[in-house]
Structure formats: structure tokens, C-alpha cells
Amino acid sequence: MRTVYRVLAYLLALEVVVQAAAMVYAVAGLGRWIDNGGVADKATLENDDQAFSEAVGFIAHGINGSMVVPAIVLLLLIVSFFARIPRGSWWALGLLLLVALQAELGFLGHSTPLLGLLHGINALAVFTVALVTARRAKTPKPVPAEPVADRAEV
Template identity: 60%
Template sequence: MRATYRVLAYLLALEVVVQAAAIAWAVFGLSTWIENGGVLDKAGLESDAIVFDGVTGFMVHGLNGQIIVPAIALVLFIVSFFARFPRAVAWAGAALVTVIVQVALGIFSHTLPALGMLHGAVALVLLVVALIAARKASGPVSVETSTDASTGAHAAQV
């Protein structure tokens, strides 16, 4: 389960990179489209008529951020109970809480745009937490020795 935990944690970190790339693609595509004469208003946002290079980035960022990233974080948290290394649950829990905060910030940033700065900063926190969790799962397996009282022999427990 440590390997599964490690893969999920690295996958969560990779998803942060995918999210950053998707939103950058979308915003740069939109700004280029506007610079070339495109006009964006509420009606355009709500229709499928506006097409520019990068429009798919908005969709990828939204769906990935609200479905895939939370699902990975939840599965990581569940797996953490079986991973059997120190603080596995704590790191996975921190990742899950960070994802919940991140999703909430993404949603509320549409009402209060200044929250978008926190949304970007918390993404970096999630990246670091996921990488630390993955590295912790990569650490050495601790070996404890105990003495069998009846035989006096030492037994290793992993």
C-alpha cells in the first residue's frame, strides 16, 4: 500500500502542474483572442459561440479541479490508513483538506476575484504537501526487533 500511496501522492502533485498549465493556456489564449478583436461579455461566456485557442483549458481546469483532483485526494486519504508508515494519514489528510480549501477558493473566486490570489498560493501548498507525502512513502521501511520470551530469539517485524 505504500507504493499505491506514493503513486497517488505524486499523481496529486502532477495534477497541480496540469491545473496550472490548463489555466495558463486558457488565459493566454483568451487574452490573445481579445487582442485580435474578440469581444467577451456575459452572453458570450454562457454560449458555445466563442472559440479561441485555449478555450478547452478552462474546461480542463474546471473539471479536473472539481472532480479528478478531489477524487485522487480522497482515495489517497483512504489508502493512507493501510500504508503503514509514520504520519501517512496526517499527510494525506493535509492534502485532502488543502484540496477542499482549494476547490472552495476556486468557486468563491468567481464572486470575490481577490480570492484568486489565495487560490494560486494554495495550489503551491498542495504541490508541496503532495510531494512531501510521496517522499515520506518512499522512505525506508522501519524494522523493529523483539525478543520472544519463551525462546530468547530475536524476531524482526516489518
């Protein structure tokens, strides 16, 4: 279970990278599309027909952030109860809270752009805590037994 815990924590850190990459891909594509004469408005962005191919990054970011990432962190919390890692459940719970905050900041960022800024900063916190959590789950190296000194009876 310790290995499953560690893999899930590393996977969560990887998901933060995927999230950032998906967003940058979409925003860069949007910028190029606008430079080529496209007009971005609410109707364009909410239309089922993608105006530019990179818009798939917005979709991937939304699905990944609202379903995949929460599923991984919930699995991590469940596994933490069986992994026997010192304070492992607390680290997993901390990640769950950070991910919940991340989702809320993402949803609220649509109406309050300043919260979108916090969404990016919190993503770095999720990434860092996920890496620390994974590293804490490493199997401890066995401590070599010290030789017992021969006792001479006096």
C-alpha cells in the same frame, strides 16, 4: 500499498501542474483572441460554442479541479489507512483539507477576485505538501546489522 500511496501523492502534485498549465493556456488564448478583435463578456464565456479554441483550458481546469483532484486525494486518504506509513494518514488528511480549501477558493473567486489570488497560493501549498507526502512514503533503507562483539569470558 506504500507504492500506491506514493504514486497517488505524486499524481496529486502532477495535477497541480496540469491545472496551472490549463489555466495559462486558456488565459493566453483569451488574450490573443481579444488582441485580434474578440470581445470577452459573460455571454461569450458562458456560450457552448467556444469563441476561441484555447477556451478548452477553462473547461479542463474546472472538471479536473472539481472532480479528478478530489477523487485522487480521497483515494490517497483511503490508501493511507493500509499503507503503514508513519503519520501517513495525517499527511493525506492535510492534503484533503488543502484540496477542499482549494476548491472553495476557486468557486468563491468568481465573486471575490481576491480569493482567486489565494487560490493560486494554496495551489503551491497543495503541490508542496503532495511532494513531501510522496517522499515520506519511500521504502526505508534497511539498517545494516552491527556485528555482535565477541565477548570473552573472564
